[in-house]
Structures are given as C-alpha cells and as structure tokens.
Amino acid sequence: MAEGIVMKKPDVHHANPLARTLLNKLDYDQLTNCMRCGFCLPACPTFRETGLEPESPRGRIALMKAVADGLMDPDQAFQDQMNHCLGCRACEPACPADVKYGQLIEQARDAIEDHAEHSLPVKGLRKIMFEGVFPSRSKLKLLGGSMRLYQKSGLQKLARGTGIMKLFPRHLREMEAILPESTSKGVVEQLGTFYPAKGEPIARVALFRGCIMDVMFAGTNVNTVKLLSEAGFDVVIPETQVCCGALHAHSGEMDGARGLARTNVAAFQSAGVDYIASNAGGCGALLVEYDHLLGEDDDPQVREAASWFASRVKDVSQLIVEKGRIPAFAELASEAEHGTVTYQDSCHLRNVMKSSSAPRQLMKSVEGVSYVEMKEADRCCGSAGIYNVTQPEMAGQILAHKMAHAANTQARYMLTSNPGCLLQMKHGIKKHKPPFKMEAMHIVDYLHERIAASSGDASKKR
Ligand code: SF4
Ligand code: SF4
Known part of the structure; x- marks a missing residue:
C-alpha cells in the first residue's frame, strides 16, 4: 500500500462481542498491508510442521481480516489458530511489506483474553x-x-x-x-546496585534483571554484570525495576504489560544511563518496543521517556561487540579435545532485536575453541514463552527437528541467549540424548567462565 494512506476500519456491525473487540483492537492498516505474497510461509515453524494455510502468518492475518470485515465469526477454531502461533516473529524479517505481525497477534490475543471464560x-x-x-x-x-x-x-x-x-x-x-536451582538472592543481593568497569569506563550501563531470570538464573545475571565490567562498562542495577511485561503481552494482558513498562521507564530514566543491557531475548524484544507499547499513552512525558528507553536497549552481546572492549577468552584446560561450540538463536533476539552476528563473533573469539553453525539455528526451538507448556505437541515436534540438527554439530556446548531457549535445549538434550556429551549453557555463563580461563584461572572453574 502507498505510504501515508491509512485504511479506514470497515463500517460493519458485528453481532459477536469478540468480533467487535477484535475490530476495535486490531490495526486494520497492518491487516491490509499484507499483500498475500506468501514469502513468510517458509519461515514459519507452524506452517512448516503442518503445511496448512491457517497455520501460517498469511493465513492468520487473513483470518483476522475476515473477522474484522464481518465475513466470519471468531469461533473456537479461529482462537486456536491464534494460540498455535509461537510468536517467534520469524515471519517479519521475511516480509517485503514490513507487516507488523507481532503487533497483530498480540492485539488478537488481547481481544480474545477480554472474552475468555477461564475455569x-x-x-x-x-x-x-x-x-x-x-x-x-x-x-x-x-x-x-x-x-x-x-x-x-x-x-x-x-x-x-x-x-x-x-x-x-x-x-x-x-x-x-530440568528446572535450575532457584534462589531468593538476586543480582542486587549478591553484588549491590553498582559494579565498576574494569579499567577506564566506556559508558554507564543499566542491567535489566528480569523477573524469573533473577530467581532461576540469578547466577547468569551476576555473570552478566561481571562480563560487562570486563568489557569496560560501569554497571548499575536500578532497584525499582520490575518484570518487562512480555509474559503479560503474549498472554493477552496488555494493560498489565503497559503498567509494568511505565514503572520500568521511570526506574531506568532516573538512573541516567547510556545503555540498558538485556540478557534474555524474550524480555529484550519487548523492551526495545516500549516506544510502541506506550505510544498511545495519554501522558506525552511517558511517550517521550518510552522512546528514550527503547533507543537504549541492547542485548549484552551486542553491547560488548558494538560499544565495549571484547575481553580475552580462552578454552578451559579440560576442553583441549572436545570444546566445540554451537548456538541456538533466540527468535526474539534475532527477529526483533536484530542480534545474530554479535553472539557468534564473541563465541568465535574464544581462543582454542571451534565454532560450528547448526543447521536452521535461526528456527524457533519450540519454547516460545510458555508455548511448550500450553501447546506441548507442536513444541515437541519442533524440538525433535532441532535436536536432530544439534546432534549433527557434534558440539560439546549448545549456547543460547534466552532462559526459555536454554531450558528447552536442556530438555531436548535430556529427551533426545545425543550420542556424545552435550551441555546447554547461557552464552554469558560460558563466556564469563572463559575469562577466568584466559587469565590462567581455569582449573578452579571446572
Ligand atoms: S510468529 Fe512465528 S509461528 Fe507465528 S506466524 Fe510468525 S513465523 Fe509463524
Ligand atoms: S510476507 Fe508479508 S505481505 Fe507476504 S503474505 Fe506474509 S505477511 Fe503478507
């Protein structure tokens, strides 16, 4: 559609209350932007698994538009299709018309949730x-x-x-x-709210610590701070920050997500930082879109602060590669014969935060280690927030393909940049048992461990 032309929503009276809510919440302009070319189909995991049009981005957009236009009611089959979507957003980079599919699926789920009759x-x-x-x-x-x-x-x-x-x-x-050891002692309880740069500070960075991340992966948060410090950043951890709101947004709780976003924007703005570091792709993808999430806030100051916030968010690997000093990393002494590394992209990191080369660059910089690219590393692993719990069958199918590719790498380490993907990889290794020793790790933990190795301190780590 020509730039600047805004499509008016259809003037249809919907007898169905959910259809009315969908028409109200869906961005009709985005629905009409889809030109049905189908370029997104090969990128979509649910379409690849089923070969069914309604399980594709184009099919789901067509369903949303048919409801908005009054051509069909949003029955249970419609709602199931919206729930089958992983929200991985692999369809977005493939789309020549720049359709904001991620926003459409969140709007659809928000509307469905408004009418949901839960037990x-x-x-x-x-x-x-x-x-x-x-x-x-x-x-x-x-x-x-x-x-x-x-x-x-x-x-x-x-x-x-x-x-x-x-x-x-x-x-x-x-x-x-496969649940990791949890703790009530998060990163602030372990390191305080400020951690200085090693050497001359390059910039001041605030860590986004997450909610579940700081309970189940507090060690990764601690290692993130230390890694950033090694890379030349002063690190602050604003104490009044809260959950990013991603789980809310993906579950149709948009008002809750907006409330959390407002709190975070205020917490980080008062910390006066140059960058905001995320170590979880799922959180980071929402954080970089706070400007959109709060784009219709009544308060212009909130809208402005949200843009300030969104423009500063970077994944930890991106931050180190683009703005920091890459520390010296070296393989552990125990890995001399088998230290090969591979990587599973976090969909949100790759498709929304556009960070795929920075983590690879860091892995390849570890002295003595060979990096092997896994086939279809850019495809979703089936974790997708709580998708593996709500849609276990489809998640299991997707994971089986992933683990077959993982086995072909013969890698000792499978690294990821998102806690959900990490748990899914651990689950995959346990279930599919590759015929060699393979361990899933967060890239931050892996790199942090190899700083010690580079300074001749390897033996104390393993
Ligand atoms: S978000 Fe992922 S699963 Fe959903 S339509 Fe797009 S590519 Fe398919
Ligand atoms: S690639 Fe974009 S325009 Fe083409 S069918 Fe998919 S969503 Fe529509």
Whole structure:
C-alpha cells in the first residue's frame, strides 16, 4: 500500500462481542498491508510442521481480516489458530511489506483474553501470577526461596521418588526435571546496585534483571554484570525495576504489560544511563518496543521517556561487540579435545532485536575453541514463552527437528541467549540424548567462565 494512506476500519456491525473487540483492537492498516505474497510461509515453524494455510502468518492475518470485515465469526477454531502461533516473529524479517505481525497477534490475543471464560482455578492462577507475583520483587523472592526449599530440603526427591509427579501431565513432569536451582538472592543481593568497569569506563550501563531470570538464573545475571565490567562498562542495577511485561503481552494482558513498562521507564530514566543491557531475548524484544507499547499513552512525558528507553536497549552481546572492549577468552584446560561450540538463536533476539552476528563473533573469539553453525539455528526451538507448556505437541515436534540438527554439530556446548531457549535445549538434550556429551549453557555463563580461563584461572572453574 502507498505510504501515508491509512485504511479506514470497515463500517460493519458485528453481532459477536469478540468480533467487535477484535475490530476495535486490531490495526486494520497492518491487516491490509499484507499483500498475500506468501514469502513468510517458509519461515514459519507452524506452517512448516503442518503445511496448512491457517497455520501460517498469511493465513492468520487473513483470518483476522475476515473477522474484522464481518465475513466470519471468531469461533473456537479461529482462537486456536491464534494460540498455535509461537510468536517467534520469524515471519517479519521475511516480509517485503514490513507487516507488523507481532503487533497483530498480540492485539488478537488481547481481544480474545477480554472474552475468555477461564475455569476458576485458571482464573485464580492467572490473577496470582500476572497481578501478584510477576510485578512484585518481594513475591518473586518468596517464590525463589520456596522453590529453593523444595529443591534442597529433599521434598523434590521425595516427590519424584513417591511417584506424585506422575499425577502431572508428562510435559510438566519433563519441565520440572530440568528446572535450575532457584534462589531468593538476586543480582542486587549478591553484588549491590553498582559494579565498576574494569579499567577506564566506556559508558554507564543499566542491567535489566528480569523477573524469573533473577530467581532461576540469578547466577547468569551476576555473570552478566561481571562480563560487562570486563568489557569496560560501569554497571548499575536500578532497584525499582520490575518484570518487562512480555509474559503479560503474549498472554493477552496488555494493560498489565503497559503498567509494568511505565514503572520500568521511570526506574531506568532516573538512573541516567547510556545503555540498558538485556540478557534474555524474550524480555529484550519487548523492551526495545516500549516506544510502541506506550505510544498511545495519554501522558506525552511517558511517550517521550518510552522512546528514550527503547533507543537504549541492547542485548549484552551486542553491547560488548558494538560499544565495549571484547575481553580475552580462552578454552578451559579440560576442553583441549572436545570444546566445540554451537548456538541456538533466540527468535526474539534475532527477529526483533536484530542480534545474530554479535553472539557468534564473541563465541568465535574464544581462543582454542571451534565454532560450528547448526543447521536452521535461526528456527524457533519450540519454547516460545510458555508455548511448550500450553501447546506441548507442536513444541515437541519442533524440538525433535532441532535436536536432530544439534546432534549433527557434534558440539560439546549448545549456547543460547534466552532462559526459555536454554531450558528447552536442556530438555531436548535430556529427551533426545545425543550420542556424545552435550551441555546447554547461557552464552554469558560460558563466556564469563572463559575469562577466568584466559587469565590462567581455569582449573578452579571446572
Ligand atoms: S510468529 Fe512465528 S509461528 Fe507465528 S506466524 Fe510468525 S513465523 Fe509463524
Ligand atoms: S510476507 Fe508479508 S505481505 Fe507476504 S503474505 Fe506474509 S505477511 Fe503478507
């Protein structure tokens, strides 16, 4: 469509209440921007798995537009198609018309959620998690502490040994088996709110610590700060920051996501930083789009602050490669014979934050290590937030293909840049058992460990 022409929403009276909400929330301009070329189809994991048009980006956009135009009602099949989408956004870079598919699917899910009739337990759980736990640091710490107690007190062993876990669906049991050690001591409790640069500071960076990240992967947050310091950045960790809102946005809780975004924008602006570092692709992808998320906020100051925020967000690898001093990394002594590394892209990091070369550059800079590119490393691994829990069948199919490619690399380490992908890779290794030793790690942990190796300190690490 010619630039500058805005398509008016159709003047249709929808008898169906969900259809009215969809017409109201969907960006009709974006719907009409799709010219049905189909270039996005080969990039879409759900289309590749099924070969079905409604399971493709073009098909889903056509469904949304048909509802908006009053040609069909948003029945259960329509809602299922919206839920089958991984939200990986691999369709966006493939699209010559620059259709903002990610925004459309979030708008559709937001509308569906407005009319969802959840059972009482689901309603209660969503309220507890979205309104109680994710936005509250103190509740997250409590969650981390409780999980640690479960893991360390013997309760976890007891639950597994007595077979209680068998009462849960198989995919939940499988995910429970690979949960990392949790903690109530996040990065601030471990390092404080400021960590100085090693050598002359290049810039001042604020760490986005995340919600679940700081409970289940607090060690990675700590290593991120130390890695940034090694790369020449003064690091601050604003204490009043909260969850990014990505889980809310992907689950149709857009108002909740906007509330969290406003809190974060204020917290980071008052820290007066040059950059904001993210070490989780799923969080970073929403953070770089805060300007869009808060683009219709009533307060012009909030809109301006959101643009300030979004323009400063970078993935930790991007930040080190583009703005920092790349530290010296070296293989561990124990890896002399088998230290090959491969990498699974985080979809959001690659497709939204546009960071795919920086992590590879860092991995290739580790002295003595060979990097091998995995076939289709740019394809989703099936994790996609909580997709592997809500759509276990499709997630399992996608993961099986991924692990076949992983096995072909013969790599000792499978690195990722997102906690969800990391857990999915751990799950994949456990389930598909490559015929050699393979370990999944966050790229930050891997690199941090190899700084010590480079300074001749390797033996104490492994
Ligand atoms: S976001 Fe991913 S799964 Fe969804 S339509 Fe686009 S490519 Fe397909
Ligand atoms: S590539 Fe873009 S324009 Fe073409 S069908 Fe897909 S979404 Fe529509």
